[in-house]
Structure formats: structure tokens, C-alpha cells
Amino acid sequence: MSTEPVPAGTVLAGGVPAGAGPAMLTLNNVEVIYDDVILVLRGLSLQVPEGKIVALLGSNGAGKSTTLKAVSGLLPSEHGEVTDGSITFAGQDITRMDAAERVKQGMSLCMEGRHVFEHLTIAENLVAGAYTQKAGASSAEVLDEVYTFFPKLADMRNRVAGYLSGGEQQMLAIGRALMARPKLLMLDEPSLGLAPLLVQEIFGYIQRLNAETGLTVLVIEQNARRALEVADHGYIMEQGRIVLEGPAAELRENPDVKEFYLGLGDEGSRKSYRDVKHYKRRKRWL
Amino acid sequence: MSTLVAVLAYGLADGAILALAALGFVLIYKATSVINFAQGEFLLVGAYMFYTAFVVMGLPLLAAVVVGVVVATIIGVLVERLILRPMIGESPISIIMVTIGLSSLLRAVVQMFYGTSPKSMPKILPTGSVNILGATVPLNRLLVILVAAVVLTAFTIFFRRSRHGIAMRAVADDQQAAMTMxxxxxxxxxMAWALAGVSALIAGVLLADISAVDQNLAAFGLLVFPVVILGGLDSVPGTIVGGIIIGLLKQATASYWDPGLATVIPYVVLVLILLVKPYGLFGETRIERV
Structure with a gap:
């Protein structure tokens, strides 16, 4: 782990978050290099406890998406590689596992920007999501569950996905990820490009999924305020490593987080964005 | 009137075979974005494989079909694995050069083993003819249309309904998202190359049955290009419509105008249609939300 001084209030990254169940996903000192030269993750460690919602926050280029790609095995298609450290999922080392095999083991990723199959209908998108499941009664059951959970999708099942609105596409992307019956659902910026009301709706779905089915969730967000509201635990990333972590409620109150990510001043007053930016440029954790 | 019926029968038969050949081309293009210039040679190889199983090895028809399908699948997979996979990420023009090279290679291999003279193969389809509205129409053309229609319908159902068919379309749409599934x-x-091999085999065998097992099969395969460009490079229904249009045009030109022009006219019409519809008749324009 890093030997650099860490600011007060920081729990050393990598430890089990207090009061949590067994870890569903553990990243231990993961290092990722793209194209053999670009170091993106520099010894990142985090844990996602079973049945919890964990938020991974950080500014653009901190390496959040790369973290999810490393977990779901998508790095090889982008000339990236985990060069050090290990990733453990449900007690199994998956650092070098094939992407398709990881999905079978029970993890689903909802990519940034939704990535629905634009020329396929909603129903076909969902069938594609269940690719790793053996066809039959059980996968029809999951389809029913998804339609019950997102009634809007059921009403439009024969519509071509490319013509749906952003919010509908995000629902479809989540529904499609659920078709693989994941134990761990990873969401990369589910609020991207959505109106505030829709963001609230999407996060409501995530919370309900977690509460009703006990699904473990790892979510990346730019919208730190919203994410820390629904999450149990939060990690904050900067330049490829975790710089701050803690229970979401604590992070919400942390003065640094307030200032950097929530745009609030000391006394809770809203700061001008220009000042925040200026301040950020002068002071970083690392 | 009788000429019209004959033109329809011959044209539709040609069109059906073209649609089958073009289907393989479109599958490969849709799934892997490779423009396969060796599609005509796939027909050639398919027909010779079937000839080997049926005539040289003397297998019964059904067994010969099975052997042909298996060998075509294997050839398709091998071509993908050994020749196209190392080319992933290379520029489209290099990949096109590779498939052109592959087409020469396949033709040369066939010539090496079988020589250049036409092979005689007993006709599979009945050779009689029927009288429709005063025109004598050979029975085998009608059966070619029927067989091709059945095979094309089967492929369509596969893409619409089956898990693997939908997965193929998903990969064509968004590879990375498909990987997350x-x-x-x-x-x-x-799978795309294997299916292309199989559809080319069927097209090749049907074509060989109404003409002969010789090197010209590959030349017929060249007509795949006007078909797919007409129908849209990435559209399965487009191959059927494109195939039928080109097939009918060829036959109509040959009987109403001049047989020599029959090989030129498809390309002339192709240019005219592209002037109006640059993506082809059914080519997928990209869906973009604003």
C-alpha cells in the first residue's frame, strides 16, 4: 500500500469496511497498464461486502471505469492488462479469468453510456442479456421478473431499443444486466445524461433491487451527492488509487468531500463552482 | 407471355442462389466487419467438397450433404481462426487484400486437386420440365427456388428467435456491450464464418446442379457484390430482394435484349440505385438520437 501521508479521517484502503458482511468482491493492490505504457490504476484496493451498495467516486480520469473493466475482464479488448495485484470474486481469484466466464460466475456490468443494442428490440436485448443462462423455464422466469420490475419495458417490448429515451435505455441496460442473474451488479455512471428526476428514478430502482433481492451493487458516479445518499459505503479515487473511504453517511459529512465533490463550503453554504475548481487545482490529496 | 414465365423461373432461380451466396457475405460483414472477396470461391469450394463426397467417395445423397456441411463449417472456422483473426485491428484495406489473396489461394487449391476441366456429377434435382401458361419450365429451377426459400427462412428464424442468432446480431451492434453479457x-x-461456409455450400451445390461443377462457379459468385451493395451490405432481407432483382434483371436482359449484355446490366442498375440510395435498399443507417 501507499506509504505517502494520508489525510486525517482516512481509513487505510483495503481493510474490511466496519460492520460489513463477507466480501463479495475484493481488489487487492491492482495495477492496470494500457498499451504497455499508460499506468492507470496504481495499487488500487477496495472491497464490496455482500448485500451492500458501494459507491466509487472520483473526478474524470481517476480510473473508475478502468476499475470496473478490470473487474469484468474487458481490459484485453482495449489493450489493457492487470499487471499486478489480484481480484477476488465470491472467494475465487478471477484476475486472469475470461470475461464470459466472469459473467457466468455471477457478475454483470452496465456500461457507461448504456450501450443498448440499438437495432434489436427490447425483448431481444433482454434475451441477449441472458446469453450465459441455459434457455428454459428459469430464464423465462427471470424475464418475467425484469418485466415486473420495469413495467415500462414490458409495455414496449417490441420497440427497437435505439429509439428509446435515455431513461428508458438506462432501464433496459439495467434489466439486461439482471437477465444474467448476477450476484454483483456493477453500474458505470447510470445517471449519465439523464434529467434530475430520472436520475432519482434510476437510483430508486437500484435501491429497491438491493433492498428486495439483496443484490450487491458497485456503482460509479459523478453525481456524488446522489450516490452517497443510496450507498452504504463509499470509496473516493484519485489518480488511480483510493484516497478516502468510509461509510457513506460519514463521507457525506467529511469536510473535504463536501468541498471537493458536493460543492459546499464550511458552514454548508454552496460555494461558487469557480472557487471550488480553483481550490481543487491547488490542493489534492495525493 | 411464355417468355415472361420462363424469365421469371430462370431469374428467380438465379436470384435465389445469389441470395444464399450473399447471405454468407452479409453475415461476415455484419458480425466481423470484414468484406469477404472470397465469397465466390466459397461457392466453388463448397461445390467441390460436395462433389468429392457424393461422386468420388460415392456416399448417398443425405450423407454427402452432411459431410459437405461439416467440411464447410470447418473451412469457415479455420479461415477465421488462421487468416482473419491475426488481422483484427488492421486497416480495412489490408483485410480486403487478405481476402482477395484467400480467393486466389482457394481457387488454386481446387485446381491443384481437381484440375480445370468440368466434372460431371449426376443431377440431384429432377430434370423434367413442367408446362406453366404455355411455357416449358424446367423442374429443377423451381426446386432451386423452393430449396433456397426454405434455407433462407430457416436462417431468418434463427436470427429472430434463437439465443445464438440474437447474440450474433448483438455482437454486430455493439461488441463491447455483448462481451459484458x-x-x-x-x-x-x-459462427459467422461457419454459417457463411454452409450457405455458400448450399448455393454452390444448387448452382452446380443447374450448370456444372467447374471453375465458373466462382465467377457466378462475383455477382454477390451487386447483390449485397444493392440490398445493403448489412441487411439479411436486403440479400433476398437484391438477389431476386439481379437474377431477374440478368435473365430479362438475356432474353429480351442481348445475352451479351446480361453480365453488364446488373452493374449498370447497381450504379443507378446507389445514386438514389447510397446505403443500398435496406442498408442500416445508423440510429442516432438527437
Whole structure:
């Protein structure tokens, strides 16, 4: 782990978050290099406890998406590689596992920007999501569950996905990820490009999924305020490593987080964005 | 009137075979974005494989079909694995050069083993003829249309209904998203080439049955290009419509105008249609939300 001084209030990254169940996903000192030269993750460690919602926050280029790609095995298609450290999922080392095999083991990723199959209908998108499941009664059951959970999708099942609105596409992307019956659902910026009301709706779905089915969730967000509201635990990333972590409620109150990510001043007053930016440029954790 | 019926029968038969050949081309292009210039040679190889099983080895028809399908699948997968996979990420023009090279290679291999003279193969389809509205129409043309229609319908159902068919379309749409669903892109690529091999085999055998087993099969396969460009490079229904249009045009030109022009006219019409519809008749324009 890093030997650099860490600011007060920081729990050393990598430890089990207090009061949590067994870890569903553990990243231990993961290092990722793209194209053999670009170091993106520099010894990142985090844990996602079973049945919890964990938020991974950080500014653009901190390496959040790369973290999810490393977990779901998508790095090889982008000339990236985990060069050090290990990733453990449900007690199994998956650092070098094939992407398709990881999905079978029970993890689903909802990519940034939704990535629905634009020329396929909603129903076909969902069938594609269940690719790793053996066809039959059980996968029809999951389809029913998804339609019950997102009634809007059921009403439009024969519509071509490319013509749906952003919010509908995000629902479809989540529904499609659920078709693989994941134990761990990873969401990369589910609020991207959505109106505030829709963001609230999407996060409501995530919370309900977690509460009703006990699904473990790892979510990346730019919208730190919203994410820390629904999450149990939060990690904050900067330049490829975790710089701050803690229970979401604590992070919400942390003065640094307030200032950097929530745009609030000391006394809770809203700061001008220009000042925040200026301040950020002068002071970083690392 | 009788000429019209004959033109329809011959044209539709040609069109059906072209649609089958073009289907393989479109599958490969859709799933892997490779423009396969060796599609005509796939027909040639398919027909010779079937000839080997049926005539040289003397297998019964059904067994010969099975052997042909298996060998075509294997050839398709091998071509993908050994020749196209190392080319992933290379520029489209290099990949096109590779498939052109592959076409010469396949033709040369066939010539090496079988020579250049036409092979005689007993006709599979009945050779009689029927009288429709005063025109004598050979029975085998009608059966070619029927067989092709059945095969094309089967392929369409496969793409609309089956898990693997939908997965293939998903990969064509968005490879990375497909990977997050646990769909193995490599396996889908192999499947696309295998299916292309099989559809080319069927087209090649049907064509050989109404003409002969010789090197000209590959030349007929060249007509795949006007068909797919007309129908849209990435559209399965487009191959059927494109195939029928080109097939009918060829026959109509030959009987109403001049047989020599029959090979030129498809390309002339192709240019005219592209002037109006640059993506072809059914080519997928990209869906973009504003």
C-alpha cells in the first residue's frame, strides 16, 4: 500500500469496511497498464461486502471505469492488462479469468453510456442479456421478473431499443444486466445524461433491487451527492488509487468531500463552482 | 407471355442462389466487419467438397450433404481462426487484400486437386420440365427456388428467435456491450464464418446442379457484390430482394435484349440505385438520437 501521508479521517484502503458482511468482491493492490505504457490504476484496493451498495467516486480520469473493466475482464479488448495485484470474486481469484466466464460466475456490468443494442428490440436485448443462462423455464422466469420490475419495458417490448429515451435505455441496460442473474451488479455512471428526476428514478430502482433481492451493487458516479445518499459505503479515487473511504453517511459529512465533490463550503453554504475548481487545482490529496 | 414465365423461373432461380451466396457475405460483414472477396470461391469450394463426397467417395445423397456441411463449417472456422483473426485491428484495406489473396489461394487449391476441366456429377434435382401458361419450365429451377426459400427462412428464424442468432446480431451492434453479457465475440466470429461456409455450400451445390461443377462457379459468385451493395451490405432481407432483382434483371436482359449484355446490366442498375440510395435498399443507417 501507499506509504505517502494520508489525510486525517482516512481509513487505510483495503481493510474490511466496519460492520460489513463477507466480501463479495475484493481488489487487492491492482495495477492496470494500457498499451504497455499508460499506468492507470496504481495499487488500487477496495472491497464490496455482500448485500451492500458501494459507491466509487472520483473526478474524470481517476480510473473508475478502468476499475470496473478490470473487474469484468474487458481490459484485453482495449489493450489493457492487470499487471499486478489480484481480484477476488465470491472467494475465487478471477484476475486472469475470461470475461464470459466472469459473467457466468455471477457478475454483470452496465456500461457507461448504456450501450443498448440499438437495432434489436427490447425483448431481444433482454434475451441477449441472458446469453450465459441455459434457455428454459428459469430464464423465462427471470424475464418475467425484469418485466415486473420495469413495467415500462414490458409495455414496449417490441420497440427497437435505439429509439428509446435515455431513461428508458438506462432501464433496459439495467434489466439486461439482471437477465444474467448476477450476484454483483456493477453500474458505470447510470445517471449519465439523464434529467434530475430520472436520475432519482434510476437510483430508486437500484435501491429497491438491493433492498428486495439483496443484490450487491458497485456503482460509479459523478453525481456524488446522489450516490452517497443510496450507498452504504463509499470509496473516493484519485489518480488511480483510493484516497478516502468510509461509510457513506460519514463521507457525506467529511469536510473535504463536501468541498471537493458536493460543492459546499464550511458552514454548508454552496460555494461558487469557480472557487471550488480553483481550490481543487491547488490542493489534492495525493 | 411464355417468355415472361420462363424469365421469371430462370431469374428467380438465379436470384435465389445469389441470395444464399450473399447471405454468407452479409453475415461476415455484419458480425466481423470484414468484406469477404472470397465469397465466390466459397461457392466453388463448397461445390467441390460436395462433389468429392457424393461422386468420388460415392456416399448417398443425405450423407454427402452432411459431410459437405461439416467440411464447410470447418473451412469457415479455420479461415477465421488462421487468416482473419491475426488481422483484427488492421486497416480495412489490408483485410480486403487478405481476402482477395484467400480467393486466389482457394481457387488454386481446387485446381491443384481437381484440375480445370468440368466434372460431371449426376443431377440431384429432377430434370423434367413442367408446362406453366404455355411455357416449358424446367423442374429443377423451381426446386432451386423452393430449396433456397426454405434455407433462407430457416436462417431468418434463427436470427429472430434463437439465443445464438440474437447474440450474433448483438455482437454486430455493439461488441463491447455483448462481451459484458458474457457473449464470446470470438465464438460468434467463428459462427459467422461457419454459417457463411454452409450457405455458400448450399448455393454452390444448387448452382452446380443447374450448370456444372467447374471453375465458373466462382465467377457466378462475383455477382454477390451487386447483390449485397444493392440490398445493403448489412441487411439479411436486403440479400433476398437484391438477389431476386439481379437474377431477374440478368435473365430479362438475356432474353429480351442481348445475352451479351446480361453480365453488364446488373452493374449498370447497381450504379443507378446507389445514386438514389447510397446505403443500398435496406442498408442500416445508423440510429442516432438527437
Amino acid at each position: 458474457g457473449i464470446s465475440v470470438r465464438r460468434i466470429f467463428a
